Amino acid sequence: MRLSRFFLPILKETPKEAEIVSHRLMLRAGMIRQQSAGIYSWLPLGFRVLRKIEKIVEEEQARAGAVQLLMPTIQPADLWRESGRYDAYGKEMLRITDRHEREMLYGPTNEEMITEIFRSYVRSYKDLPLNLYHIQWKFRDEVRPRFGIMRGREFLMKDAYSFDIDKEAARHAYNRMFVAYLRTFARMGLKAIPMRADTGPIGGDMSHEFIILASTGESAVFCDRSLLDLPTPGEDTDFLSDLSPIVEAWTTPYAATDEMHDETTFAALPEAERVSARGIEVGHIFYFGTKYSEPMGARVMTAEGTEVPVHMGSYGVGVSRLLGALIEANHDDDGIIWPASVAPFHVGLINLKPGDADTDSACAGLYARLEAVGVEVLYDDVDTRAGAKFATMDLIGLPFQIIAGPRGLKDGVVEVKERASGQRESLSLEAAFNRVREALTA
Amino acid sequence: MRLSRFFLPILKETPKEAEIVSHRLMLRAGMIRQQSAGIYSWLPLGFRVLRKIEKIVEEEQARAGAVQLLMPTIQPADLWRESGRYDAYGKEMLRITDRHEREMLYGPTNEEMITEIFRSYVRSYKDLPLNLYHIQWKFRDEVRPRFGIMRGREFLMKDAYSFDIDKEAARHAYNRMFVAYLRTFARMGLKAIPMRADTGPIGGDMSHEFIILASTGESAVFCDRSLLDLPTPGEDTDFLSDLSPIVEAWTTPYAATDEMHDETTFAALPEAERVSARGIEVGHIFYFGTKYSEPMGARVMTAEGTEVPVHMGSYGVGVSRLLGALIEANHDDDGIIWPASVAPFHVGLINLKPGDADTDSACAGLYARLEAVGVEVLYDDVDTRAGAKFATMDLIGLPFQIIAGPRGLKDGVVEVKERASGQRESLSLEAAFNRVREALTA
Numbered sequence: 001m002r003l004s005r006f007f008l009p010i011l012k013e014t015p016k017e018a019e020i021v022s023h024r025l026m027l028r029a030g031m032i033r034q035q036s037a038g039i040y041s042w043l044p045l046g047f048r049v050l051r052k053i054e055k056i057v058e059e060e061q062a063r064a065g066a067v068q069l070l071m072p073t074i075q076p077a078d079l080w081r082e083s084g085r086y087d088a089y090g091k092e093m094l095r096i097t098d099r100h101e102r103e104m105l106y107g108p109t110n111e112e113m114i115t116e117i118f119r120s121y122v123r124s125y126k127d128l129p130l131n132l133y134h135i136q137w138k139f140r141d142e143v144r145p146r147f148g149i150m151r152g153r154e155f156l157m158k159d160a161y162s163f164d165i166d167k168e169a170a171r172h173a174y175n176r177m178f179v180a181y182l183r184t185f186a187r188m189g190l191k192a193i194p195m196r197a198d199t200g201p202i203g204g205d206m207s208h209e210f211i212i213l214a215s216t217g218e219s220a221v222f223c224d225r226s227l228l229d230l231p232t233p234g235e236d237t238d239f240l241s242d243l244s245p246i247v248e249a250w251t252t253p254y255a256a257t258d259e260m261h262d263e264t265t266f267a268a269l270p271e272a273e274r275v276s277a278r279g280i281e282v283g284h285i286f287y288f289g290t291k292y293s294e295p296m297g298a299r300v301m302t303a304e305g306t307e308v309p310v311h312m313g314s315y316g317v318g319v320s321r322l323l324g325a326l327i328e329a330n331h332d333d334d335g336i337i338w339p340a341s342v343a344p345f346h347v348g349l350i351n352l353k354p355g356d357a358d359t360d361s362a363c364a365g366l367y368a369r370l371e372a373v374g375v376e377v378l379y380d381d382v383d384t385r386a387g388a389k390f391a392t393m394d395l396i397g398l399p400f401q402i403i404a405g406p407r408g409l410k411d412g413v414v415e416v417k418e419r420a421s422g423q424r425e426s427l428s429l430e431a432a433f434n435r436v437r438e439a440l441t442a
Numbered sequence: 443m444r445l446s447r448f449f450l451p452i453l454k455e456t457p458k459e460a461e462i463v464s465h466r467l468m469l470r471a472g473m474i475r476q477q478s479a480g481i482y483s484w485l486p487l488g489f490r491v492l493r494k495i496e497k498i499v500e501e502e503q504a505r506a507g508a509v510q511l512l513m514p515t516i517q518p519a520d521l522w523r524e525s526g527r528y529d530a531y532g533k534e535m536l537r538i539t540d541r542h543e544r545e546m547l548y549g550p551t552n553e554e555m556i557t558e559i560f561r562s563y564v565r566s567y568k569d570l571p572l573n574l575y576h577i578q579w580k581f582r583d584e585v586r587p588r589f590g591i592m593r594g595r596e597f598l599m600k601d602a603y604s605f606d607i608d609k610e611a612a613r614h615a616y617n618r619m620f621v622a623y624l625r626t627f628a629r630m631g632l633k634a635i636p637m638r639a640d641t642g643p644i645g646g647d648m649s650h651e652f653i654i655l656a657s658t659g660e661s662a663v664f665c666d667r668s669l670l671d672l673p674t675p676g677e678d679t680d681f682l683s684d685l686s687p688i689v690e691a692w693t694t695p696y697a698a699t700d701e702m703h704d705e706t707t708f709a710a711l712p713e714a715e716r717v718s719a720r721g722i723e724v725g726h727i728f729y730f731g732t733k734y735s736e737p738m739g740a741r742v743m744t745a746e747g748t749e750v751p752v753h754m755g756s757y758g759v760g761v762s763r764l765l766g767a768l769i770e771a772n773h774d775d776d777g778i779i780w781p782a783s784v785a786p787f788h789v790g791l792i793n794l795k796p797g798d799a800d801t802d803s804a805c806a807g808l809y810a811r812l813e814a815v816g817v818e819v820l821y822d823d824v825d826t827r828a829g830a831k832f833a834t835m836d837l838i839g840l841p842f843q844i845i846a847g848p849r850g851l852k853d854g855v856v857e858v859k860e861r862a863s864g865q866r867e868s869l870s871l872e873a874a875f876n877r878v879r880e881a882l883t884a
Contacts (some may be wrong), residue, residue, distance in 0.1 A: 007564035033559055035514055035521075036546070041559060042512040044574075045763060050512070067449050070484040070492070072477055072596045073515060073579055074536075074548070079477075091541045094516075096548075099533045099583045104478070106516070106538075106548075117475055117483060121451035132449060132486075137515055137579070141541045154514045419790050 001345065003380045004263030007044050010392050021216055022327035023148030025336050029396045030416060031323075045396060046323065048344035050156065053322050054135055056187050056341065057158050064180035064239050065158050066131040071113050077103035079112045082296050094139045094153075106139035111292050111314060113349055114161040118310065119298035125165045128300065129311070133160030135319060145286025150218070150280075151325035160315040165302060167289065170311040174206055174287050175243040177315040179233050181210050181283050182250065184317065186232040190329060190337025192282060193227050195255045199286070206287035206313070214328040217278030222266050225251035225273045257281075280325045287313040293360055336397030337420050345378040346440050348393040354383045362414070362429060365403050371434055375440055381429030394419065400436050443787065445822045463658055465590030465767035467778050471838045473765075480587025480595030482617070487838060488765065488785035489759045492598065495764050496577055498629050498783065499600050505784050506681050508573040508602050513555050515579055519545035521554045524738050536581045536595075548581035553734050553756060556603040560752065561740035570572035570742065570752070571615055575602030577761060592660070592722075592766035593810045600759040605743060605752045609731065612753040616729050618647055618684040618758040621651050621675050623693065623725050626759065628674040631781025632771060635669050636722060641728070648729035648755070651699060656770040659720030664708050666695035667715045699723075722767045729755040778839030779862050784803050787820040788882050790835040794847030796825045804871060807845050811875055817882055836861065842878050 011199040018034075031046030042050055058068065074096070080086035088092075092268075094106040107113070114132060120199045122130065122284045135158045145153050162173035178194065185192035194208040211221050219239040233246055254266060257279070266274060293299070293309040300310050318325075340346060347370060351363045360381075367379045378398065382388055393401050403415040413426045416435055428433060451472040460466040468474045473488030483494055499840050500510065518540065522528035528535075536548040549555070552691060556574060564572065575599045587595050605616035610699075620636065627634035636650040653663050675688050696708060699721065708716060735741070735751040760767075772779045789812060793805045793812075802823075809821045820840065822831055835843050845857040855868045858877055869877055 005507060005509070007511070007563075009571060030563075033562065034517040035555060035558075036516075036544070039514045039518075041514060041555070043559075044509050047510055065447060067447070067486050068489055069449070070489050072481045072483060074478075074481055074581065074596055076481075093537065094540065096538050098536065098538065099585065102478070113477060113483070114856040116477075117485075120475065121449075121472075130449060139516065140868045143541065147502050154516055301765045374537055 001376075001378050003378060003382050006378065007212075008392075008396070009043065010395065018148065020147050020328070022150065022324040022330055024324070025283050025327055025331060025395070026148055029336060032149060038142055038151070040149055040152060040154070045344050048130060048336070049323055049326075049342055050320065052342040052344070053188065053319055057135065057184055057317055057319060060180045060184040060187070061133055061158070061160060061181070062276075064131075065129075065179070066133045066177075068134060069132055070134045071107070071110050071117075071136060073106055073122065073139070074104050075107045075113055077105055079116055080105065083084070083112050083292055084295065085112070085113075088239050092140045092142065094141045104265070107136075108133070108138055108140045109157075109314075110136075110159055111161065111217070111312075112296070115292045115296045115298050115312070116165055119293075119296060121319050122163070122300060122310075124301050125303055128163055129169060130163040131160055131173060131176070132163075133158060133315070148324060149320050152320070155318065156320040157321050158317040162313045162315070164300075164311045165300065165308070167311055170287055170313055171206065172243070175247050176239050176311050177285050177313070178208065178247050179237060179243050179390045181315075181317070182232055182246075183237070185210060185212065186321070187298045188326060188342050190282070190326065191228060193223055193245045193255050193279075194250055195221065195223070195257050196251070196260055197257070197284065198259060199288075207289060208251070208285050209281050210283035210285075211257065211279035211328055212282055213277045213279055213323065213326055215278055216328045217280045218328065219279060219281075220258045220261075221256070221257035221277055221279035222261050223275050223277075224269060225275050227251050227255055241299070250334070281318070282322055282325050283315075283317045285313065285315045287311075313351060331397070334391075335395035338397045338399060340440055344396070345398050347375055347377045347400045347436055348396070348398040349377050349379045350389050350393060350401060350403045352386055352389070352403065354381050356406050358409055359404055361404050362409050365402070366402065366414075366429060366433060370436065373437055373441075379440060396422065400439070402432055402436065443820050445817075447823050448820065450834075450838070451485065452837065460590065461852070462589050462770070463590065463773055467769055467773060467837070468765070469592055471778060474591060478595070480584055482591055482594060482596070487786045489763055491768075491780070491784055492762065494784040494786070495630065495761055499577065499626055499759055499761060502626040502629070503600070505577055505601060505625070506573075506618045506875075507571075507642050508619075508622075510576060511574055512576045513549070513552050513559075515548055515581070516546050517549045517555055519547055521558055522547065525554050525557075525734055526737065527554065532843045534582045534584065538581045544660065549578075550580050550582045551599075551756075552576070552578075552601055553603065553754075554738070555739050556739045557734045557754070561738060562606055564605070564742060564752075566743045567745055570607050571611060572603055572605040573602055573615060573618070574605075575600060575757070575796075584639055589660075590766060591762050594762070597760070598762040600761050601649060601771075602757040604755045604757070607742065607750070607753070612729055612755055613648065614685070614730070616727065616755050617689045617768060618681050619727050620650065620689050620692070620756070621679060621685050623679070623727065623757075623759070624674055624688075625679070627652060627654065627724065629752040629763070630768060630784050632724070633670060635663070635665055635697050635721075636692055637663065637665070637699050638693070638702055639699070639726065639728075640701060650693070650727050652724050652725035653699065653721035654767055654771055655719045655721055655725055657720055658770045659722045659751070661721060661723075662700045662703075663698070663721035663752055664720075665697035666711060667717050668695050669697055678791065702749050722770060723760070724760045724764055724767050725757075725759045727755065727757045729753075762779065773839070777837035780839045780841060782841045782882055785841050786838070787818045787840050789817055789819045789842045789844060789878055790838070790840040791819050791821045792831050792835060792843060792845045793821070793823050794828055794831070794845065796823050798848050800851055801846055801848050804851050808846070808856075808871060808875060812850065815879055815883075817879060842881070844874055844878065
C-alpha cells in the first residue's frame with residue numbers, strides 16, 4: 001500500500017481524554033476515532049489489525065473443531081424472557097423498541113439465541129458434539145466507558161458455544177477450547193495465563209479467564225513462575241485426543257486473579273517462583289451445564305432412548321479488546337511494537353526523497369518484490385521531511401523499516417531497522433529484501 | 443470439512459412463509475434462520491457464501507483504490523441533525539435511547555459519519571482523491587420485511603464514499619466505482635446491467651443502479667440486447683487511467699428500470715434488440731456533490747489557496763442481498779446452482795458406504811488431496827441412505843459432486859457430477875481429482 005493512497009491520520013498531540021497508553025497510541029497512530037462515548041470507528045490501520053486478530057482466532061477455532069456462523073446483532077426480548085435474563089440483565093443491556101412496538105435488544109452475548117438455534121434443529125446424541133461460534137459486534141451500555149476500545153460499548157467478540165450429551169463430554173469440549181486459546185494468544189505473541197475464575201452459582205472448576213501480563217494491566221494477578229515457561233501446544237495437536245494432560249499442566253501451578261487470590265497458598269511458594277503482576281483479561285471460558293438448555297427446552301435423545309437437556313459451555317475472546325491488550329504489552333516511548341503476526345503491515349518502506357528518480361525506482365522495485373512474496377508493505381512515498389517519516393513509522397510500529405535515500409543508494413545500500421530491537425543494518429537492496437523476507441516467513 | 447463435524451440443518455418441508463425461491467432454498471438448505479421479522483442468523487453454509495461475496499467485493503474495491511475501514515453500527519442522533527436527516531428519515535430509522543437518555547440510532551447508512559471522519563482529519567487537496575469504504579451491518583426498520591434476506595431489516599452492505607476537490611475529479615471517482623462494480627458482479631457469475639437511476643433534487647446523470655436479470659426478479663427492467671454481450675473490464679484495467687470510454691460503452695445503449703423507463707425510446711429499438719425482463723438491484727452508485735460536506739463543514743484547501751466543500755459520492759453493494767439474488771439467478775427444481783467463485787464449498791464428496799474400509803480410504807485420500815490443492819470439499823461421511831445424500835447435494839448446489847461407493851471402486855472408479863449441467867462421468871480417482879481441480883482452478 002502506498003501511503004499516498006492510504007488514509008493514515010496521525011495526530012501530533014497526545015489526546016487528553018486518553019488515560020492509558022494503548023488508547024493514546026491508537027488515537028495518535030490513526031487507528032481509531034471515537035464517534036460517541038465508548039463507540040469507535042476503526043480507521044484503516046486499526047481495521048487491518050482487527051482483521052489479523054480475527055483470522056488467527058478463526059484458524060484456531062476451526063482447528064479445534066468449532067464451526068462458524070453469524071448471529072444478528074439485534075435480538076427479540078422474548079428470547080431472553082425464556083432464560084429469565086431479560087429482567088436480570090439491568091441497564092447494561094441496550095433495549096430497543098421497533099416501529100411495531102416490539103421489544104428488542106442489541107445482543108450483549110448469545111447464549112439464548114444459540115440455544116434457540118440448537119433446539120430448532122438438533123434432536124439426537126448422534127449430532128453431538130457440536131461447537132458453534134461467531135465473531136460479531138456486541139453492545140454493553142457501560143455506565144462509564146473508558147480506556148478506549150478496552151472497555152467500549154460496541155465491541156467485537158468471538159463467542160463459541162459447545163453442546164454435549166453429558167458433563168464428561170462437555171469437559172472434552174472445554175479442554176478443546178482451553179487448548180485453542182493457548183494457541184490463539186501465543187500466535188499473537190502474547191503470553192496468556194489461564195486463571196481459575198469464579199463459576200458463580202453453578203460451581204465446579206470449569207471456568208478460566210485467560211490473562212495476559214502487561215505492566216499497565218487493569219488488575220493484579222498472581223502466578224507461579226513456571227507457567228511463564230510452559231510450551232504452547234503445537235500445530236500438530238490432535239483435538240480428537242484426550243487433551244486433559246495439557247490442561248492439567250497449565251492448571252496445576254498456582255495462578256489467580258485478584259478476586260480468586262489466596263494469599264496463604266501463594267505465600268507457600270518459594271519466593272523466586274512467585275510472580276505478582278498486572279494482567280488484562282482477553283478470554284473467558286465457561287461450562288454452565290444445563291443452565292439455558294433446561295429452561296429453554298434444548299433436549300436431545302441419548303443412545304439409550306431417553307431425552308436429556310444438552311450440556312453447554314461458552315467461550316469468549318475479546319477480539320477488539322485484544323488490540324488494546326496487544327499494545328499495552330508491546331510498546332515503548334516511541335510508539336507501538338507489533339508482533340509480526342498481527343502487524344497491520346510487515347514493513348514500512350521509507351522513501352527519503354520522493355521525486356528523485358533513482359530513489360523512486362529502487363523503492364518501487366523493492367515494494368513490488370516484497371509484495372510479490374506476500375510481505376505486506378506500507379510504502380511511504382509522500383514528500384514530507386525525514387524526521388516526520390521516522391517518527392510516524394516508529395509510532396505505528398511495523399516490525400521492519402527499510403529506509404532508502406539518494407545518499408545510501410549511491411553506494412547501493414538501504415538501511416534496515418528492526419522496530420523491536422532498534423537494531424539497524426546497512427544492506428544492499430538484495431540483502432535487505434532477503435533479510436526482511438526471511439525474518440517474516442521464518 | 444467433514445459433514446459429520448459440520449452443522450447443516452436441511453429442512454425436508456418447504457417452509458410456508460417463504461414467498462420466493464431464494465428464500466425457500468436458503469431455508470431448506472440450512473443457510474439461514476429467521477430470529478425475528480426480517481432478522482436472520484447466517485448458519486454455517488450461508489455464512490460461507492457471505493464471506494466469499496465479501497472477499498470478492500473487497501478485492502475489487504482495493505483494485506479500484508478504495509481503502510477499507512469499519513464504522514460502528516450505533517451512531518449518535520446529533521450527527522444526523524447536522525445533515526437534517528434525523529427528522530427526515532422517518533420510521534425506517536431504528537431509534538435508540540441509551541442509559542443516559544442520549545438519542546442514538548442503528549445506522550441505515552453512513553454519509554454523515556464518514557463526512558465527520560473526513561472533516562476531522564483532511565484539510566488539503568493534496569490528500570485527495572480519497573475513497574473510504576466499509577462492510578458493516580445496517581438496520582432499516584421496514585414496515586413489512588419480506589423475501590427473506592432480500593428485504594430484511596438487519597442487512598450487510600458495502601458502502602464506499604469518495605471525496606474529491608471538484609465535480610470533474612468526482613466523475614473519475616465515480617467511474618472507478620462503476621468499473622469496479624462491473625468486475626465485482628461478473629466475478630460472481632452475474633450479468634449486472636448498470637441502469638440510470640433517479641438522482642432526485644441533485645440532478646445530473648451520475649447515478650446508476652446495477653441490476654441483475656433473473657426471471658423471478660422484483661421489478662421490470664428494459665434494455666438493449668447489446669448490453670448482454672459487452673465484455674467485462676479485465677484484471678489489468680488501469681484504474682488511474684481515464685475510464686470514461688468503458689463507462690460510455692456501458693451507458694450508451696438503452697437500459698432502464700421500471701421507474702425510469704421511456705417506452706417511446708425503447709420502442710424505437712429494433713424488436714430483436716429489445717430485452718424486457720425482471721431484475722434485482724444489487725448495487726447503487728451516486729454522486730451527490732456537496733450535499734453533506736456543505737452543511738457539515740467538510741472543506742478542503744485548493745491548490746489556489748481557497749477553501750471549498752469537498753465533492754462526494756457514495757457507492758453501495760447489497761452484500762447479504764446478493765445471496766438471494768445469486769440464488770434467484772442460479773437454481774433449478776432440485777436446488778441451488780452456485781457459481782464456483784461464491785460456492786460455500788467447491789465439491790461435495792459423497793461416501794455411499796461409510797464404514798466400508800475401501801470406500802472410506804478412497805474418500806479420505808481424495809478429500810485430503812483436493813484440500814491440499816485449495817479445493818474446498820464438503821465430505822459427506824455420514825451414514826444415511828444414498829437418496830438423501832444425493833438430494834442434499836443437489837439442494838445445496840456445490841459445483842461438483844464426487845460419488846464414491848464400493849461397487850464403482852471395485853472397478854477403480856468414482857462418479858463425477860457437474861451440478862449445473864447434470865453431466866456425469868465415471869472416472870478413476872486420479873482422473874476425478876484432475877477433472878475437478880482443473881475445472882476449479884481454470
